[in-house]
Amino acid sequence: xxxxxxxxxxxxxxxxxxxxxxxxxxxxxxxxxxxxxxxxxxxxxxxxxxxxxxxxxxxxxxxxxxxxxxxxxxxxxxxxxxxxxxxxxxxxxxxxxxxxxxxxxxxxxxxxxxxxxxxxxxxxxxxxxxxxxxxxxxxxxxxxxxxxxxxxxxxxxxxxxxxxxxxxxxxxxxxxxxxxxxxxxxxxxxxxxxxxxxxxxxxxxxxxxxxxxxxxxxxxxxxxxxxxxxxxxxxxxxxxxxxxxxxxxxxxxxxxxxxxxxxxxxxxxxxxxxxxxxxxxxxxxxxxxxxxxxxxxxxxxxxxxxxxxxxxxxxxx
Amino acid sequence: xxxxxxxxxxxxxxxxxxxxxxxxxxxxxxxxxxxxxxxxxxxxxxxxxxxxxxxxxxxxxxxxxxxxxxxxxxxxxxxxxxxxxxxxxxxxxxxxxxxxxxxxxxxxxxxxxxxxxxxxxxxxxxxxxxxxxxxxxxxxxxxxxxxxxxxxxxxxxxxxxxxxxxxxxxxxxxxxxxxxxxxxxxxxxxxxxxxx
Numbered sequence: 001x002x003x004x005x006x007x008x009x010x011x012x013x014x015x016x017x018x019x020x021x022x023x024x025x026x027x028x029x030x031x032x033x034x035x036x037x038x039x040x041x042x043x044x045x046x047x048x049x050x051x052x053x054x055x056x057x058x059x060x061x062x063x064x065x066x067x068x069x070x071x072x073x074x075x076x077x078x079x080x081x082x083x084x085x086x087x088x089x090x091x092x093x094x095x096x097x098x099x100x101x102x103x104x105x106x107x108x109x110x111x112x113x114x115x116x117x118x119x120x121x122x123x124x125x126x127x128x129x130x131x132x133x134x135x136x137x138x139x140x141x142x143x144x145x146x147x148x149x150x151x152x153x154x155x156x157x158x159x160x161x162x163x164x165x166x167x168x169x170x171x172x173x174x175x176x177x178x179x180x181x182x183x184x185x186x187x188x189x190x191x192x193x194x195x196x197x198x199x200x201x202x203x204x205x206x207x208x209x210x211x212x213x214x215x216x217x218x219x220x221x222x223x224x225x226x227x228x229x230x231x232x233x234x235x236x237x238x239x240x241x242x243x244x245x246x247x248x249x250x251x252x253x254x255x256x257x258x259x260x261x262x263x264x265x266x267x268x269x270x271x272x273x274x275x276x277x278x279x280x281x282x283x284x285x286x287x288x289x290x291x292x293x294x295x296x297x298x299x300x301x302x303x304x305x306x307x308x309x310x311x312x313x314x315x316x317x
Numbered sequence: 318x319x320x321x322x323x324x325x326x327x328x329x330x331x332x333x334x335x336x337x338x339x340x341x342x343x344x345x346x347x348x349x350x351x352x353x354x355x356x357x358x359x360x361x362x363x364x365x366x367x368x369x370x371x372x373x374x375x376x377x378x379x380x381x382x383x384x385x386x387x388x389x390x391x392x393x394x395x396x397x398x399x400x401x402x403x404x405x406x407x408x409x410x411x412x413x414x415x416x417x418x419x420x421x422x423x424x425x426x427x428x429x430x431x432x433x434x435x436x437x438x439x440x441x442x443x444x445x446x447x448x449x450x451x452x453x454x455x456x457x458x459x460x461x462x463x464x465x466x467x468x469x470x471x472x473x474x475x476x477x478x479x480x481x482x483x484x485x486x487x488x489x490x491x492x493x494x495x496x497x498x499x500x501x502x503x504x505x506x507x508x509x510x511x512x513x
Contacts, residue, residue: 002356004478011474015455015466037360041335044328045481046473048430277391295387 006038010046103133107147110260110283112238120154121161124239126180127260127282148180150191150239167201168217175211178236189214189227189235197222243280243288250274250292250314261285264308268315271296289314327362330374333426338382339485346386352485354389358382433480441476444469 009025017025029035107113107129115123118135125131129147140161142151153161153172163170163179165186170179175193179186188197190211197215198206199222207222209215214235215224227235237244243260245253251272254265260282274296280288289300293314305311335355342351358381371377434445440462447453447461455473459466 003481004474007478007481008474010477011455011470014473015470034356034360036363037356037358040324040327040363041332041359042477042481043324044332045430045484046477047325047328048332048427294383 002032002034002038003042006035006042009039010042013043014046105129105131105133109262112241112282119156119159119161122152124150124152126150126238144179144181146181148178148238150176150178150236152176152192165217167199167219169196169198169200169206171196171206184219186217187214188217191236237279238282241282243282245276245278245280247275247277250276250296253288253292254314257282257285257288263310263312265289266311266313268298268313270316271298271314285312323363323365323368326368326374327359331362331378334375334378336426336429336484338379341379342382342386349386349389354382354385355485357385361385429484430480433483434476437476437479440464440468441472444472445476448473 005028009028012021012025029039105113105115105125107125107127109128111127113125115125117123117133117140119140121140123131123133123142126148129149130145131147131149132143132145134141134143138159140156140159142149142161142163144163144165149163151161151163151172153175161172163172163177165179165181166184168186168188170177170188172193172195175195176191177193177195178189178191180188188195188209190209190213192211194208194210196206197209197217198204199217199219201219204222207215207224209224212227213224214227215222235244238260243253243256245256248256249272250267253276254267254272257265257280263285265285265288276292276295278288278291278295280291289312293300296314297317298314299317301313301315303311303313338358339351339355342349342354346354358378361381362378368374434442434449437445443462444458447458448455453461455469456466459469462469
């Protein structure tokens, strides 16, 4: 519709405006910001029409076929990349075993493993995590000493499911939650049901944290907050091989990526505080680097650092 | 700067890349309304005070569109993975100013417009020919063809609309069937590989 009117004005300008048309055109342009853009485009096209014959003559398809091939190959490769990741997740699933008592699981950087547990609960273990499963008849005990895992707990009130992370304890009955160890602290996101959280270093009574809430545990204190809608899905996007950056600083985002990848990312200090948004595949370091550099107005630099391998830096332009 | 200069600049350096921009937008940001983004991008260009400082119009055009998408993304707070990778691709696009690709894009555009004019109804095609080849004004065309000036003007407006529509439709029709590589994408890939 806008384009219809824009084309009529373009034709009118082409023959020369008269009478009150100047004023009417001005009024139309005032009406909606987009009108200016539409008119500009229509007039530009009309100008091009006039030049078409004079300059044309090159066959349309010249030089395109090779490019097409390269493009398809690349796409293929990309799809393959995604497929490989999906396959890795599936493999994790099929290779997942029911650990015996005291079983220890270490996931490598970049590895996310899905582990069915002996009680039909499921643990999804994130990259770079050390986790020990110790099930007894009285208690299902899991220790996350490093990293992060999400648990979907089979209901069994007689046999509590307790995740330990340092001094912190998270107990669930039939529920789903995520425990992430961050240095001396831990973070618990509850996705379903209710958990009880306490610290063995503290005499404070356990706190109940329900689905839709998350708790941040530091030595000596615990903060429980409501999650924003969708936030738990975003924080737990790693379960699907994704990272969701929701208005995070670039520094935090880079730290997230470095959890999953051996090729490390660095960000120059002036850019570290800038905000970025987006969803990324966990292993797409290059894509993330380029996209976030674009978002903060920086650029990407790659170089070899002895002992560190390839380091990708996001630096000011 | 007069608006005529801007119109000429857009016709020469921006419009020829619109098709590539649309293809790129559609591939990189499957969830965005491409027409909407393109329209908003032209709107921004129409507010330009000057263009002398823009030495790579194609890149400028893509960046402006990218910024429109980015603002939508920030508003909606939810981005698809592909949206994010689209942002990545653009930033890796090499400078194409004054390159053969720039010139080819324009010629390519002109050749397509030529075909679109050929496909217009008889009278409209004749009017466009007279305008173009003989440089005739609408009034002279009306006299030559013995038709009212308003008819000429109507045909110009409708023909123009039709051509603009087809410029944006072609890319829609083309994508799912052939997925032919655009020059842009190739250049972008090259840029990615180059590790800029």
